[in-house]
């Protein structure tokens with residue numbers, strides 16, 4: 237009877253007609269990673285075939301895209317996309333000692349299996365305090381915490397009122413995400429929250445200049461795209477968070493305000509989806525650090541005044 241032989245486990249699995257190599261390995265209890273759940277959205281189920289290449293199905297369209305992106309040679313396949321009609325021998329992605337320890341700490345199958353869910357259209361907002369380093373140098377640390385907490389407390393309420401959630405605080409920076417539960421209009425919610433952040437910052441600025449004689453200004457970057465929302469981190473600190481290129485873009489847009497002289501910059505995706513409700517100003521072609529090519533960004537001026545609105 238045809239079989240599939242898997243290294244480094246040295247386990248022989250009966251070939252299941254029409255089944256994927258991933259399903260056969262998982263059914264046999266092998267710890268083969270498959271973090272996207274078998275949808276050709278990662279490459280963690282990759283295998284290196286050492287015998288039986290001719291017995292394998294052709295690459296699916298999705299696998300071919302991943303193979304091109306990661307420059308796979310012919311013998312490297314995604315197990316979740318590959319079927320066989322004859323004897324096959326392969327190495328699965330080897331879990332090293334660290335992976336195995338993490339797997340047992342985070343719940344075995346959880347680590348090798350899907351780790352989160354994809355959200356195709358999340359709006360991500362980054363905020364940062366301008367000149368924070370010099371403010372931290374000049375003021376006592378307790379006073380800095382006091383100012384930031386005043387600010388963050390109100391920003392969190394503004395984010396929530398627009399259907400978002402604060403995902404993380406990083407010193408003076410804040411990351412918020414809209415659309416995780418596919419609720420409401422995520423791009424518009426993010427822009428409205430961004431404008432709210434500027435209003436809050438203006439208020440805090442009055443307070444900080446009166447008490448400390450310093451300015452308090454904030455920059456905002458917003459981008460739209462796909463994220464993975466799931467449990468990440470080490471055993472003691474694992475928490476739900478978002479990861480995706482859109483997070484980097486939002487962060488880079490926030491920083492780009494320094495060179496464009498703006499307060500809020502949004503990506504083209506956000507601009508396109510909020511044209512009816514948001515007044516946009518200047519358009520920029522930006523080269524963002526760490527990102528290839530140029531991206532188009534727009535300055536937000538405010539919300540469109542609707543007839544009848546006070």
Ligand code: FES
Nearest residue numbers: 270274276281316
């Ligand atoms: S499990 Fe992600 S590509 Fe196969």
